[in-house]
Amino acid sequence: MPELPEVETIARGLDKRVAGDRIESVWIGNKPEPLKSSAAEIVKTLERSRIQRVRRVGKHIVFDLSAPKGTSGTPQWIVHLGMTGRMLVASAGAEPAGHTHLVARLESGRELRFVDPRRFGRLEVRQSAFNGPGKEPTSIALEELVKLFRRRTSPIKAALLNQKLLHGVGNIYADESLFRAGIRPRRRANLVTTAKYAKLHKGLQAVLAEAIAAGGSSVSDYVDADGEEGFFQLQHRVYGREGKPCLVCKTPIKKIVVGGRGTHFCPRWQR
């Protein structure tokens, strides 16, 4: 579900609301997420630690924690929302949503609730710094992006989705940035010209910045930490516009499958 702009919006909202708060106790459901750390380890790390900061790394939400008195280190709580995950701040009395898998009760009386119907999300605690699987797309330099992609023989769209190269780009923003650059999603990455890479770099950073400014894209069920929807879906140029006219040349937008993912593009404008 959430890609870079949505996770960025959620992380900023969480930081604003829970930074400085302390986790008093943690409840984990009996059908928990596939946890990357054991439930006991998560409870042990979170309980009695203070949330210093909440930020995004790739598509992950990172809670920087200060360890309880008497212990050392700066533990982190890493949350990946998968397709349908939500991290909500709720008042303790509020009715819990279905598929709530973790509740962290805070000193302030509120609760952090992790909700994920499809259970593709992942929860993890770690003691060493988490840097994400790849490079940060919002700040990567053009030369570095070209170096990363140039030798790949996979379709350019599959390369964009590969989190070990750039982390944070998902299906919507891959399609949107390829449209802005005028590149066919199936074009092999090693055959994309330098000039097109310059356009892709520019288009990708522009679309991510615009989407963050709009609070992300709510296609079916994405909401931020306050339960609010984003509105960047209103500015999508190809994603979800199958059959509708291309905004450049009026040709109907086509939908195909690339790398196993639904892919939207203009067959005339994108070459």
Place this chain on the structure above:
DNA sequence: ATACCGACCTGTCAGC
């Protein structure tokens, strides 16, 4: 080493 494809889950919606 790299790339592809099915599996993992549940909810929703279109079509019959």
Place this chain on the structure above:
DNA sequence: TGCTGACAGGTCGGTA
């Protein structure tokens, strides 16, 4: 109305 199947913003592991 109710059933069935396709599909969904993501990632992983096995196979080619």
